[in-house]
Amino acid sequence: xxVHDDLTSSQRCLDDLYRSLGRLEKQLGSGGLExxxxxxxxxxxxxxxxLLREAASGPAAAARPELVTISDTPYDIxxxxxxxxxxxxxxxxxxx
Numbered sequence: 001x002x003v004h005d006d007l008t009s010s011q012r013c014l015d016d017l018y019r020s021l022g023r024l025e026k027q028l029g030s031g032g033l034e035x036x037x038x039x040x041x042x043x044x045x046x047x048x049x050x051l052l053r054e055a056a057s058g059p060a061a062a063a064r065p066e067l068v069t070i071s072d073t074p075y076d077i078x079x080x081x082x083x084x085x086x087x088x089x090x091x092x093x094x095x096x
Contacts, residue, residue, distance in 0.1 A: 003056050010049055017042055 001009070021042055028035055 007049070007053050007056060011053075014042070014045055014049060017045075 021039060025035060025039075030036070030039070
């Protein structure tokens with residue numbers, strides 16, 4: 001399945017969940033803490049799915065990030081002559 005098909009299928013399942021929650025609310029009432037919490041979770045799922053759909057349809061979704069090759073050769077030691085060892089203090093001083 002493509003990403004679009006999976007998102008559409010997820011949206012259908014979420015719509016089914018909303019219909020089921022509506023039936024449960026009629027039977028149990030919507031004032032209870034548990035029902036409000038489940039409804040809020042379903043709302044968060046709907047928002048998250050919408051964000052996922054936007055991210056999947058954007059131009060950045062199709063483009064892969066450019067890979068950067070890092071050389072295995074050691075760095076020039078002269079790059080660090082004016083710096084201290086992090087967390088260890090300066091070479092010529094002692095810790096308090």
